[in-house]
């Protein structure tokens with residue numbers, strides 16, 4: 001007998017860092033998962049352990065091209081998230097955000113499927129208010145090196161809300177703040193993976209600028225719980241909602257903590273600050289707390305220990321996957 005609670009769920013970007021964790025949780029919940037990915041920044045290794053699972057399918061596909069598939073729900077995560085990767089082919093980044101959103105929204109419209117959008121704290125740009133609430137409209141450079149990502153994601157939000165208003169689609173838009181954890185790629189380029197890999201290999205820790213800029217880091221387990229609660233929340237709660245950890249650290253503090261936890265002797269080296277690098281970032285998560293009863297539980301030190309253990313195994317070739 002078919003289990004009526006089992007859904008078929010399509011996850012774009014399912015071979016990436018967040019996508020692979022999400023696929024795993026959806027499979028754990030008993031759903032069928034279709035992972036759609038062009039493997040630009042994603043890795044087959046992230047999903048290898050699911051390949052034998054009869055409820056898991058992979059489609060190699062670029063979401064800038066229309067996709068014909070059948071599903072009850074869609075999670076749209078496809079998009080490179082690390083500045084070095086999204087800046088490598090900025091036109092493709094904008095296409096992925098904008099054409100990709102149009103294609104996935106079109107699919108959701110035909111299927112009458114609920115659709116989740118992985119938006120980002122980058123829609124706030126270099127924020128002039130602190131911490132950032134969802135009703136802040138942001139301070140984004142439209143013509144800078146981060147604009148392909150920031151403006152692409154802002155346009156995707158516009159599309160989601162217009163599809164909702166125009167076609168009564170069921171949408172869920174989350175603004176995700178910096179998230180880290182196992183299954184990040186060692187060459188991902190984001191600060192936590194860079195610092196841990198540098199510390200474990202006794203290479204210099206590269207601090208961009210003077211390290212006084214701040215970020216707030218959410219452990220991946222906490223974030224995935226937030227995404228799943230949001231998707232299950234009543235349809236009239238569309239977001240946008242901030243999902244992230246409100247504990248804020250300077251990049252210098254992060255570097256020192258990574259050195260302490262790894263026991264590394266790496267030196268700190270200062271590198272030029274990339275242009276438009278936001279000076280401060282911290283989510284106000286009151287909305288998520290009130291509407292979803294969600295808040296992150298894993299402190300930075302604990303999440304870093306787990307992530308360090310993962311990279312240690314990966315770099316020493318002992319990871320069994």
Ligand code: NAD
Pocket residue numbers: 012013014015016017018019036037038039040041042043061062063064076077078079080081082096100118119120121175176177178179180
């Ligand atoms: P990631 O780079 O690890 O994963 C992105 C995945 O999307 C990869 O598997 C990649 O191959 C795939 N992809 C990229 N372009 C594609 C395309 N055109 N068609 C199909 N697949 C494509 O990044 P992540 O950290 O897992 O981020 C996932 C999503 O969450 C992204 O949309 C990102 O903007 C958003 N987000 C992440 C963070 C974070 O801190 N991790 C913060 C804010 C927002």
Ligand code: UDP
Pocket residue numbers: 082083178189190191192194195206207208209213215251273274277278
């Ligand atoms: N950063 C750094 N050294 C690195 C990588 C990043 O100092 O090796 C800084 C970067 O300039 C930014 C912060 O760390 O201020 C977070 O960068 P990341 O690329 O992880 O994400 P962002 O929040 O900027 O998208």
